[in-house]
Amino acid sequence: MENKKEKRALVPLEIIALVFVFFAFLFFRGSINVAWGGGNSSNVAGWAWSSNFGWASFNCDNPPYPSTCGISNYGVKINPSGNYVFNFEGYAWSANAGWISFNETGAPDYSFNAYCESFCDSSSVPPCTACYSPYDGKIYGWAKVLSFGDNGWINLRGTTTAGVEFGVSIDQDSASGTFNGWAWNGNTEKGKGLGWLSFDCHNPEVSSCGSSDYSVHLASSHLPVPINLSAPNYSTTTACALQSALGANLGWVFSDQDADQTQLAYQVIMNDQNVTSSPLLDTGKVIALDGPFQQVVTNAGHIFDYFTRYYWWVRVWDSFGFRSKWVQFDTNTPGHVLTDNRPPNANHTKTFTTYYREFPLPYFSRVPKKPIADAPVTTTDRSFYSLDEEPGDNDPSVRHACDEDHCQWLWSSTDALTISSTTASSTVMTFPYNPAEEIFLKVTDNGLDNYSCVTSTVFKVDKLPIWIEKKAE
Numbered sequence: 001m002e003n004k005k006e007k008r009a010l011v012p013l014e015i016i017a018l019v020f021v022f023f024a025f026l027f028f029r030g031s032i033n034v035a036w037g038g039g040n041s042s043n044v045a046g047w048a049w050s051s052n053f054g055w056a057s058f059n060c061d062n063p064p065y066p067s068t069c070g071i072s073n074y075g076v077k078i079n080p081s082g083n084y085v086f087n088f089e090g091y092a093w094s095a096n097a098g099w100i101s102f103n104e105t106g107a108p109d110y111s112f113n114a115y116c117e118s119f120c121d122s123s124s125v126p127p128c129t130a131c132y133s134p135y136d137g138k139i140y141g142w143a144k145v146l147s148f149g150d151n152g153w154i155n156l157r158g159t160t161t162a163g164v165e166f167g168v169s170i171d172q173d174s175a176s177g178t179f180n181g182w183a184w185n186g187n188t189e190k191g192k193g194l195g196w197l198s199f200d201c202h203n204p205e206v207s208s209c210g211s212s213d214y215s216v217h218l219a220s221s222h223l224p225v226p227i228n229l230s231a232p233n234y235s236t237t238t239a240c241a242l243q244s245a246l247g248a249n250l251g252w253v254f255s256d257q258d259a260d261q262t263q264l265a266y267q268v269i270m271n272d273q274n275v276t277s278s279p280l281l282d283t284g285k286v287i288a289l290d291g292p293f294q295q296v297v298t299n300a301g302h303i304f305d306y307f308t309r310y311y312w313w314v315r316v317w318d319s320f321g322f323r324s325k326w327v328q329f330d331t332n333t334p335g336h337v338l339t340d341n342r343p344p345n346a347n348h349t350k351t352f353t354t355y356y357r358e359f360p361l362p363y364f365s366r367v368p369k370k371p372i373a374d375a376p377v378t379t380t381d382r383s384f385y386s387l388d389e390e391p392g393d394n395d396p397s398v399r400h401a402c403d404e405d406h407c408q409w410l411w412s413s414t415d416a417l418t419i420s421s422t423t424a425s426s427t428v429m430t431f432p433y434n435p436a437e438e439i440f441l442k443v444t445d446n447g448l449d450n451y452s453c454v455t456s457t458v459f460k461v462d463k464l465p466i467w468i469e470k471k472a473e
Helices: 012-028 111-116 146-150 236-242
Strands: 044-050 053-059 076-078 089-092 096-103 128-131 139-145 151-157 157-159 165-170 178-186 195-198 216-218 225-231 249-257 264-269 284-289 293-297 309-318 362-367 377-381 384-387 399-401 406-412 418-423 426-430 436-445 452-461
Touching: 012 044, 044 076, 044 089, 089 128, 089 139, 096 146, 111 128, 139 157, 139 165, 151 377, 225 309, 236 452, 249 264, 249 309, 362 436, 362 452, 377 406, 377 436, 384 406, 384 436, 406 418, 406 426
Parallel strands: none
Antiparallel strands: 044 053, 044 195, 044 216, 053 089, 076 089, 089 096, 096 139, 128 139, 139 151, 151 178, 157 165, 165 178, 178 195, 225 249, 249 293, 264 284, 264 309, 362 377, 377 426, 384 399, 406 436, 418 426, 436 452
8 A cells, every 4th residue: 555654663662752742732732622521431442553643542541551531531432323323423632643533524525424324424413524334344434633724634435546445444353343444644735644544553564563552442342142042933823824834933132241232133044954054044144223133034945844953043243233153042051942842842952843734724604694693604614734744745735625534623703692513614603783793713633733723704793674564554
Protein backbone atom coordinates (compact mmCIF):
# COMPACT_ATOMS: atom_id res chain seq x y z
CA MET A 1 0.00 0.00 0.00
CA GLU A 2 1.59 3.25 -1.11
CA ASN A 3 2.73 5.94 1.31
CA LYS A 4 2.58 3.50 4.21
CA LYS A 5 5.37 3.61 6.80
CA GLU A 6 6.34 1.12 9.45
CA LYS A 7 5.12 1.83 12.97
CA ARG A 8 7.44 2.45 15.91
CA ALA A 9 7.42 0.39 19.07
CA LEU A 10 6.08 2.23 22.11
CA VAL A 11 8.94 2.20 24.62
CA PRO A 12 8.57 3.12 28.30
CA LEU A 13 10.10 6.63 27.88
CA GLU A 14 7.55 7.37 25.16
CA ILE A 15 4.74 6.26 27.44
CA ILE A 16 5.91 8.69 30.10
CA ALA A 17 6.25 11.46 27.54
CA LEU A 18 2.81 10.74 26.12
CA VAL A 19 1.12 10.88 29.51
CA PHE A 20 3.03 14.08 30.43
CA VAL A 21 2.07 15.85 27.21
CA PHE A 22 -1.53 14.70 27.56
CA PHE A 23 -1.89 15.99 31.12
CA ALA A 24 -0.21 19.25 30.14
CA PHE A 25 -2.66 19.70 27.29
CA LEU A 26 -5.64 19.08 29.55
CA PHE A 27 -4.27 21.47 32.18
CA PHE A 28 -3.74 24.37 29.77
CA ARG A 29 -6.76 23.65 27.55
CA GLY A 30 -9.20 22.50 30.21
CA SER A 31 -11.78 25.05 29.12
CA ILE A 32 -12.28 23.30 25.78
CA ASN A 33 -15.37 21.17 26.29
CA VAL A 34 -15.11 18.40 23.72
CA ALA A 35 -15.36 15.69 26.37
CA TRP A 36 -17.98 13.03 25.74
CA GLY A 37 -18.92 10.16 28.07
CA GLY A 38 -15.56 8.42 28.12
CA GLY A 39 -14.32 5.62 30.33
CA ASN A 40 -16.90 2.93 31.06
CA SER A 41 -19.65 4.72 29.09
CA SER A 42 -17.63 4.31 25.89
CA ASN A 43 -17.44 0.92 24.22
CA VAL A 44 -14.30 1.54 22.15
CA ALA A 45 -10.79 1.63 23.65
CA GLY A 46 -7.15 1.16 22.70
CA TRP A 47 -4.61 2.90 20.48
CA ALA A 48 -4.08 3.59 16.79
CA TRP A 49 -0.71 4.55 15.26
CA SER A 50 0.29 7.18 12.73
CA SER A 51 3.90 7.22 11.52
CA ASN A 52 3.63 11.02 11.11
CA PHE A 53 1.94 11.94 14.41
CA GLY A 54 2.30 8.95 16.72
CA TRP A 55 -0.36 7.55 19.01
CA ALA A 56 -4.12 8.21 19.06
CA SER A 57 -6.04 7.12 22.16
CA PHE A 58 -9.70 6.12 21.81
CA ASN A 59 -10.61 6.19 25.52
CA CYS A 60 -9.49 8.20 28.54
CA ASP A 61 -9.25 4.88 30.40
CA ASN A 62 -6.79 2.77 28.43
CA PRO A 63 -5.17 0.20 30.75
CA PRO A 64 -2.40 -0.34 31.63
CA TYR A 65 -1.71 3.39 31.25
CA PRO A 66 -2.89 5.92 33.89
CA SER A 67 -6.53 6.89 33.45
CA THR A 68 -7.23 10.54 32.68
CA CYS A 69 -11.00 10.17 33.06
CA GLY A 70 -12.39 12.88 35.33
CA ILE A 71 -10.02 15.45 33.80
CA SER A 72 -11.49 14.87 30.36
CA ASN A 73 -13.95 12.03 29.93
CA TYR A 74 -13.32 11.53 26.25
CA GLY A 75 -13.99 8.35 24.37
CA VAL A 76 -15.43 6.80 21.22
CA LYS A 77 -18.64 4.83 21.18
CA ILE A 78 -20.62 2.78 18.69
CA ASN A 79 -24.25 3.44 19.54
CA PRO A 80 -26.23 0.84 21.54
CA SER A 81 -26.46 -2.26 19.39
CA GLY A 82 -29.86 -3.27 20.78
CA ASN A 83 -31.36 -0.43 18.75
CA TYR A 84 -29.55 -1.47 15.56
CA VAL A 85 -28.06 2.01 15.12
CA PHE A 86 -24.26 1.46 15.05
CA ASN A 87 -23.34 5.09 14.38
CA PHE A 88 -20.06 6.34 15.85
CA GLU A 89 -19.96 9.10 18.46
CA GLY A 90 -17.30 10.83 20.50
CA TYR A 91 -13.63 11.80 20.36
CA ALA A 92 -10.20 10.19 20.24
CA TRP A 93 -7.06 12.08 21.33
CA SER A 94 -3.61 12.47 19.82
CA ALA A 95 -0.96 14.26 21.91
CA ASN A 96 0.57 15.60 18.69
CA ALA A 97 -2.49 16.18 16.48
CA GLY A 98 -5.18 16.95 19.09
CA TRP A 99 -8.81 15.87 19.04
CA ILE A 100 -10.11 13.38 16.48
CA SER A 101 -13.88 13.79 16.23
CA PHE A 102 -16.71 11.56 15.03
CA ASN A 103 -19.30 14.30 15.68
CA GLU A 104 -18.59 16.80 12.92
CA THR A 105 -20.62 18.21 10.03
CA GLY A 106 -19.73 18.57 6.39
CA ALA A 107 -17.94 15.27 5.66
CA PRO A 108 -16.51 15.05 2.11
CA ASP A 109 -19.42 12.79 1.08
CA TYR A 110 -22.14 10.71 2.71
CA SER A 111 -22.52 7.96 0.12
CA PHE A 112 -21.39 5.52 2.82
CA ASN A 113 -24.90 5.88 4.31
CA ALA A 114 -25.97 3.01 2.06
CA TYR A 115 -24.12 0.69 4.48
CA CYS A 116 -25.45 2.23 7.72
CA GLU A 117 -28.27 0.72 9.77
CA SER A 118 -29.40 4.19 10.87
CA PHE A 119 -29.20 7.55 9.10
CA CYS A 120 -25.79 9.18 9.52
CA ASP A 121 -25.08 12.74 8.35
CA SER A 122 -24.77 16.35 9.52
CA SER A 123 -28.44 16.43 10.59
CA SER A 124 -28.09 13.45 12.93
CA VAL A 125 -28.09 14.16 16.67
CA PRO A 126 -25.23 14.33 17.41
CA PRO A 127 -23.82 14.90 13.89
CA CYS A 128 -22.57 11.61 12.49
CA THR A 129 -19.62 10.90 10.21
CA ALA A 130 -19.12 7.12 10.48
CA CYS A 131 -21.01 3.88 11.05
CA TYR A 132 -20.37 0.18 11.54
CA SER A 133 -22.13 -2.60 9.63
CA PRO A 134 -22.69 -5.78 11.67
CA TYR A 135 -23.39 -7.69 8.45
CA ASP A 136 -19.89 -7.41 7.00
CA GLY A 137 -17.91 -6.12 10.00
CA LYS A 138 -16.74 -3.03 8.10
CA ILE A 139 -16.56 0.60 9.25
CA TYR A 140 -17.69 3.24 6.77
CA GLY A 141 -17.32 7.02 6.68
CA TRP A 142 -15.00 9.59 8.19
CA ALA A 143 -13.37 10.98 11.33
CA LYS A 144 -11.83 14.45 11.58
CA VAL A 145 -8.62 15.87 13.10
CA LEU A 146 -9.97 19.19 14.38
CA SER A 147 -6.61 20.98 14.39
CA PHE A 148 -6.23 20.34 10.63
CA GLY A 149 -9.42 22.24 9.76
CA ASP A 150 -10.94 21.32 6.42
CA ASN A 151 -7.91 19.15 5.67
CA GLY A 152 -8.49 17.01 8.77
CA TRP A 153 -10.84 14.39 7.31
CA ILE A 154 -9.70 10.79 7.87
CA ASN A 155 -11.10 8.35 5.31
CA LEU A 156 -12.08 5.14 7.12
CA ARG A 157 -12.75 3.21 3.90
CA GLY A 158 -11.77 4.00 0.35
CA THR A 159 -9.46 3.34 -2.59
CA THR A 160 -5.91 4.58 -3.13
CA THR A 161 -4.83 6.40 -6.29
CA ALA A 162 -3.42 3.06 -7.42
CA GLY A 163 -6.87 1.46 -7.10
CA VAL A 164 -6.12 -0.52 -3.93
CA GLU A 165 -8.99 -0.76 -1.46
CA PHE A 166 -8.32 0.06 2.19
CA GLY A 167 -10.45 0.41 5.30
CA VAL A 168 -11.09 -0.38 8.93
CA SER A 169 -13.05 -3.45 10.10
CA ILE A 170 -13.85 -5.28 13.33
CA ASP A 171 -12.85 -8.93 13.70
CA GLN A 172 -16.23 -10.61 14.28
CA ASP A 173 -14.70 -14.00 15.11
CA SER A 174 -12.74 -12.62 18.06
CA ALA A 175 -14.21 -12.07 21.51
CA SER A 176 -11.81 -9.12 21.91
CA GLY A 177 -13.60 -7.18 19.15
CA THR A 178 -10.30 -6.03 17.64
CA PHE A 179 -10.35 -3.36 14.94
CA ASN A 180 -8.00 -3.98 12.02
CA GLY A 181 -6.98 -2.25 8.84
CA TRP A 182 -5.95 1.26 7.83
CA ALA A 183 -7.48 4.74 7.53
CA TRP A 184 -5.98 7.63 5.56
CA ASN A 185 -5.54 11.38 6.01
CA GLY A 186 -3.35 12.99 3.37
CA ASN A 187 -3.74 16.69 4.19
CA THR A 188 -1.85 17.16 0.94
CA GLU A 189 -2.30 20.93 0.92
CA LYS A 190 -0.03 21.38 3.94
CA GLY A 191 1.89 18.15 3.52
CA LYS A 192 1.65 17.25 7.18
CA GLY A 193 -1.33 14.90 7.44
CA LEU A 194 -1.60 11.83 9.64
CA GLY A 195 -0.88 9.68 6.62
CA TRP A 196 -1.79 6.05 7.21
CA LEU A 197 -3.48 5.41 10.57
CA SER A 198 -3.07 1.77 11.67
CA PHE A 199 -5.70 0.27 13.99
CA ASP A 200 -3.82 -2.95 14.80
CA CYS A 201 -0.13 -3.83 14.94
CA HIS A 202 -0.96 -7.14 13.23
CA ASN A 203 -2.06 -5.34 10.07
CA PRO A 204 -0.34 -6.46 6.87
CA GLU A 205 2.76 -4.42 6.00
CA VAL A 206 3.53 -3.71 9.66
CA SER A 207 6.92 -5.25 10.35
CA SER A 208 6.01 -6.65 13.81
CA CYS A 209 4.20 -5.72 17.00
CA GLY A 210 7.55 -5.40 18.76
CA SER A 211 7.22 -4.18 22.34
CA SER A 212 3.79 -2.62 21.68
CA ASP A 213 1.00 -5.05 20.92
CA TYR A 214 -1.40 -2.20 20.19
CA SER A 215 -4.91 -2.19 18.73
CA VAL A 216 -8.20 -0.36 18.85
CA HIS A 217 -10.86 -2.70 20.19
CA LEU A 218 -14.24 -2.89 21.85
CA ALA A 219 -13.87 -2.16 25.55
CA SER A 220 -16.12 -5.09 26.50
CA SER A 221 -16.88 -7.88 24.09
CA HIS A 222 -17.97 -11.49 24.50
CA LEU A 223 -18.99 -14.03 21.91
CA PRO A 224 -22.67 -15.01 22.05
CA VAL A 225 -23.80 -18.58 22.69
CA PRO A 226 -27.02 -20.48 21.96
CA ILE A 227 -28.30 -22.25 25.09
CA ASN A 228 -31.28 -24.43 26.11
CA LEU A 229 -31.49 -26.26 22.80
CA SER A 230 -34.70 -28.26 22.29
CA ALA A 231 -35.91 -30.74 19.67
CA PRO A 232 -38.00 -31.55 17.85
CA ASN A 233 -40.90 -29.66 19.48
CA TYR A 234 -42.89 -30.43 16.31
CA SER A 235 -46.19 -31.17 18.06
CA THR A 236 -48.89 -33.50 16.83
CA THR A 237 -51.10 -30.41 16.54
CA THR A 238 -48.57 -28.86 14.15
CA ALA A 239 -48.21 -32.10 12.16
CA CYS A 240 -52.00 -32.29 11.81
CA ALA A 241 -52.36 -28.62 10.86
CA LEU A 242 -49.57 -28.73 8.26
CA GLN A 243 -50.50 -32.25 7.16
CA SER A 244 -46.81 -33.08 7.11
CA ALA A 245 -45.07 -35.28 9.66
CA LEU A 246 -41.64 -34.62 8.16
CA GLY A 247 -40.52 -31.48 9.94
CA ALA A 248 -38.98 -30.21 13.12
CA ASN A 249 -39.07 -27.17 15.34
CA LEU A 250 -35.51 -26.79 16.59
CA GLY A 251 -35.30 -24.35 19.46
CA TRP A 252 -32.62 -22.41 21.34
CA VAL A 253 -32.23 -19.32 23.50
CA PHE A 254 -29.81 -16.56 22.54
CA SER A 255 -27.39 -15.64 25.33
CA ASP A 256 -24.70 -12.94 25.52
CA GLN A 257 -22.78 -11.45 28.46
CA ASP A 258 -22.66 -8.05 26.79
CA ALA A 259 -25.45 -5.62 27.62
CA ASP A 260 -28.06 -4.73 24.96
CA GLN A 261 -27.10 -7.63 22.70
CA THR A 262 -29.81 -9.46 20.76
CA GLN A 263 -29.71 -12.04 18.02
CA LEU A 264 -28.81 -10.77 14.57
CA ALA A 265 -28.67 -14.09 12.70
CA TYR A 266 -28.42 -17.86 13.08
CA GLN A 267 -27.25 -20.89 11.13
CA VAL A 268 -28.46 -24.48 11.55
CA ILE A 269 -26.92 -27.61 10.10
CA MET A 270 -28.39 -31.09 10.40
CA ASN A 271 -27.20 -34.55 9.46
CA ASP A 272 -28.12 -38.21 9.86
CA GLN A 273 -24.50 -38.87 10.91
CA ASN A 274 -22.70 -37.31 13.86
CA VAL A 275 -20.49 -35.15 11.64
CA THR A 276 -20.81 -31.55 10.49
CA SER A 277 -19.27 -32.15 7.07
CA SER A 278 -21.60 -32.64 4.08
CA PRO A 279 -24.77 -31.93 6.11
CA LEU A 280 -28.21 -32.82 4.82
CA LEU A 281 -29.35 -29.32 5.78
CA ASP A 282 -27.38 -26.08 5.95
CA THR A 283 -29.55 -22.99 6.32
CA GLY A 284 -26.61 -20.66 5.79
CA LYS A 285 -26.55 -17.39 7.70
CA VAL A 286 -30.18 -16.38 8.19
CA ILE A 287 -30.87 -12.81 9.31
CA ALA A 288 -33.26 -13.02 12.26
CA LEU A 289 -33.43 -9.86 14.37
CA ASP A 290 -34.83 -11.68 17.34
CA GLY A 291 -33.94 -13.34 20.58
CA PRO A 292 -34.67 -15.69 22.19
CA PHE A 293 -35.52 -17.33 18.89
CA GLN A 294 -36.88 -20.61 17.60
CA GLN A 295 -36.71 -21.64 13.98
CA VAL A 296 -38.98 -24.15 12.27
CA VAL A 297 -36.94 -26.33 9.93
CA THR A 298 -39.32 -27.75 7.32
CA ASN A 299 -38.95 -30.55 4.83
CA ALA A 300 -37.79 -28.22 2.04
CA GLY A 301 -35.89 -30.25 -0.53
CA HIS A 302 -37.00 -33.54 1.09
CA ILE A 303 -34.40 -33.30 3.84
CA PHE A 304 -36.17 -35.66 6.22
CA ASP A 305 -37.13 -39.29 6.03
CA TYR A 306 -39.59 -41.21 8.22
CA PHE A 307 -38.46 -42.87 11.44
CA THR A 308 -34.89 -41.49 11.17
CA ARG A 309 -32.59 -40.03 13.81
CA TYR A 310 -31.04 -36.63 13.12
CA TYR A 311 -28.18 -34.70 14.72
CA TRP A 312 -28.16 -30.91 14.60
CA TRP A 313 -25.97 -27.91 15.45
CA VAL A 314 -26.64 -24.19 15.69
CA ARG A 315 -24.56 -21.03 15.89
CA VAL A 316 -25.75 -17.44 16.33
CA TRP A 317 -24.59 -13.90 15.65
CA ASP A 318 -25.14 -11.06 18.11
CA SER A 319 -26.26 -7.60 17.04
CA PHE A 320 -22.63 -6.49 16.70
CA GLY A 321 -22.11 -9.30 14.18
CA PHE A 322 -20.00 -11.48 16.48
CA ARG A 323 -20.44 -15.19 15.83
CA SER A 324 -20.69 -18.01 18.37
CA LYS A 325 -19.06 -21.39 18.08
CA TRP A 326 -21.14 -24.33 16.87
CA VAL A 327 -23.26 -25.86 19.63
CA GLN A 328 -24.57 -29.41 19.20
CA PHE A 329 -27.89 -30.56 20.57
CA ASP A 330 -27.20 -33.06 23.36
CA THR A 331 -29.52 -33.84 26.25
CA ASN A 332 -26.44 -34.51 28.40
CA THR A 333 -25.82 -30.75 28.22
CA PRO A 334 -27.67 -28.86 31.00
CA GLY A 335 -30.66 -27.03 29.56
CA HIS A 336 -30.95 -29.15 26.40
CA VAL A 337 -34.35 -30.84 26.20
CA LEU A 338 -35.86 -33.51 23.97
CA THR A 339 -39.44 -32.31 24.09
CA ASP A 340 -41.42 -35.30 22.87
CA ASN A 341 -39.64 -38.13 24.76
CA ARG A 342 -40.88 -40.68 22.23
CA PRO A 343 -39.69 -44.30 22.66
CA PRO A 344 -37.45 -44.24 19.55
CA ASN A 345 -35.37 -41.51 21.19
CA ALA A 346 -34.52 -43.55 24.28
CA ASN A 347 -30.77 -43.75 24.98
CA HIS A 348 -29.96 -41.38 22.11
CA THR A 349 -28.96 -38.06 23.64
CA LYS A 350 -27.78 -36.22 20.52
CA THR A 351 -30.62 -36.96 18.14
CA PHE A 352 -34.32 -36.49 17.61
CA THR A 353 -36.40 -39.00 15.65
CA THR A 354 -38.98 -38.22 12.99
CA TYR A 355 -42.46 -39.74 13.04
CA TYR A 356 -43.19 -43.23 11.69
CA ARG A 357 -45.68 -42.07 9.05
CA GLU A 358 -48.08 -39.29 8.09
CA PHE A 359 -50.86 -38.41 10.51
CA PRO A 360 -54.53 -39.14 9.74
CA LEU A 361 -56.38 -36.68 7.52
CA PRO A 362 -59.80 -36.33 9.18
CA TYR A 363 -62.80 -35.27 7.12
CA PHE A 364 -66.55 -35.95 7.18
CA SER A 365 -69.73 -35.04 5.32
CA ARG A 366 -73.02 -33.83 6.85
CA VAL A 367 -76.64 -34.29 5.76
CA PRO A 368 -78.62 -32.10 5.62
CA LYS A 369 -76.42 -29.07 4.99
CA LYS A 370 -79.01 -26.76 6.58
CA PRO A 371 -80.42 -28.69 9.54
CA ILE A 372 -83.56 -27.83 11.52
CA ALA A 373 -83.73 -27.89 15.32
CA ASP A 374 -84.68 -31.32 16.73
CA ALA A 375 -84.33 -32.93 13.27
CA PRO A 376 -81.69 -35.67 12.71
CA VAL A 377 -78.30 -34.77 11.22
CA THR A 378 -76.25 -37.64 9.79
CA THR A 379 -72.47 -37.36 9.60
CA THR A 380 -70.33 -39.81 7.63
CA ASP A 381 -66.56 -40.22 7.85
CA ARG A 382 -64.41 -39.55 4.78
CA SER A 383 -61.00 -39.65 6.51
CA PHE A 384 -57.63 -41.11 5.45
CA TYR A 385 -54.75 -42.85 7.24
CA SER A 386 -51.17 -43.89 6.42
CA LEU A 387 -49.34 -47.15 7.10
CA ASP A 388 -46.05 -47.70 8.91
CA GLU A 389 -43.08 -48.34 6.63
CA GLU A 390 -42.30 -51.51 8.61
CA PRO A 391 -43.31 -54.31 8.35
CA GLY A 392 -43.70 -54.68 4.62
CA ASP A 393 -43.03 -52.25 1.81
CA ASN A 394 -45.70 -49.70 2.73
CA ASP A 395 -45.07 -46.07 1.82
CA PRO A 396 -45.73 -44.00 4.98
CA SER A 397 -46.53 -40.92 2.86
CA VAL A 398 -49.42 -42.60 0.96
CA ARG A 399 -52.94 -42.10 2.36
CA HIS A 400 -55.72 -44.71 2.35
CA ALA A 401 -59.45 -44.38 3.04
CA CYS A 402 -60.23 -45.18 6.67
CA ASP A 403 -61.87 -48.52 7.55
CA GLU A 404 -62.67 -50.41 10.73
CA ASP A 405 -59.32 -52.24 10.72
CA HIS A 406 -57.15 -49.12 10.56
CA CYS A 407 -59.05 -46.22 12.14
CA GLN A 408 -60.95 -45.30 15.29
CA TRP A 409 -63.53 -42.47 15.45
CA LEU A 410 -64.74 -40.22 18.23
CA TRP A 411 -67.66 -37.87 17.50
CA SER A 412 -68.62 -34.96 19.71
CA SER A 413 -70.39 -31.62 19.61
CA THR A 414 -70.71 -28.44 21.62
CA ASP A 415 -74.29 -29.14 22.76
CA ALA A 416 -75.96 -31.86 20.67
CA LEU A 417 -79.21 -33.13 22.15
CA THR A 418 -78.45 -36.70 21.06
CA ILE A 419 -75.50 -38.57 19.55
CA SER A 420 -76.22 -42.12 18.36
CA SER A 421 -73.66 -43.98 16.26
CA THR A 422 -74.93 -46.27 13.54
CA THR A 423 -71.40 -47.45 12.77
CA ALA A 424 -68.03 -46.33 14.11
CA SER A 425 -67.58 -44.19 11.01
CA SER A 426 -70.93 -42.39 11.12
CA THR A 427 -73.38 -41.00 13.63
CA VAL A 428 -76.77 -39.31 13.91
CA MET A 429 -77.17 -36.13 15.99
CA THR A 430 -79.99 -33.75 16.90
CA PHE A 431 -79.50 -30.13 17.94
CA PRO A 432 -81.41 -27.27 19.52
CA TYR A 433 -81.70 -23.95 17.69
CA ASN A 434 -78.16 -22.53 17.54
CA PRO A 435 -76.70 -19.85 15.23
CA ALA A 436 -73.20 -21.43 15.61
CA GLU A 437 -73.20 -25.17 16.26
CA GLU A 438 -70.00 -27.26 15.88
CA ILE A 439 -69.32 -30.96 15.30
CA PHE A 440 -65.92 -32.51 16.08
CA LEU A 441 -64.37 -35.71 14.73
CA LYS A 442 -61.18 -37.20 16.20
CA VAL A 443 -59.60 -39.90 14.02
CA THR A 444 -56.94 -42.20 15.49
CA ASP A 445 -55.03 -44.65 13.36
CA ASN A 446 -54.01 -48.14 14.53
CA GLY A 447 -50.32 -47.80 13.68
CA LEU A 448 -47.39 -47.46 16.09
CA ASP A 449 -47.99 -44.74 18.69
CA ASN A 450 -51.62 -44.34 17.45
CA TYR A 451 -51.48 -40.91 15.77
CA SER A 452 -54.59 -38.74 16.08
CA CYS A 453 -55.94 -35.60 14.40
CA VAL A 454 -59.14 -33.63 14.95
CA THR A 455 -61.36 -31.73 12.52
CA SER A 456 -64.58 -29.81 13.00
CA THR A 457 -67.26 -27.91 11.12
CA VAL A 458 -69.40 -24.97 12.21
CA PHE A 459 -72.96 -24.50 10.93
CA LYS A 460 -76.31 -22.90 11.80
CA VAL A 461 -79.31 -24.84 13.16
CA ASP A 462 -82.55 -23.10 12.10
CA LYS A 463 -85.94 -23.06 13.79
CA LEU A 464 -89.09 -24.57 12.26
CA PRO A 465 -91.48 -21.93 10.87
CA ILE A 466 -94.22 -20.87 13.29
CA TRP A 467 -97.70 -21.36 11.79
CA ILE A 468 -100.66 -19.37 13.07
CA GLU A 469 -104.04 -20.60 11.94
CA LYS A 470 -106.58 -17.85 11.21
CA LYS A 471 -110.27 -18.05 10.47
CA ALA A 472 -111.10 -17.27 6.88
CA GLU A 473 -112.93 -14.02 6.33
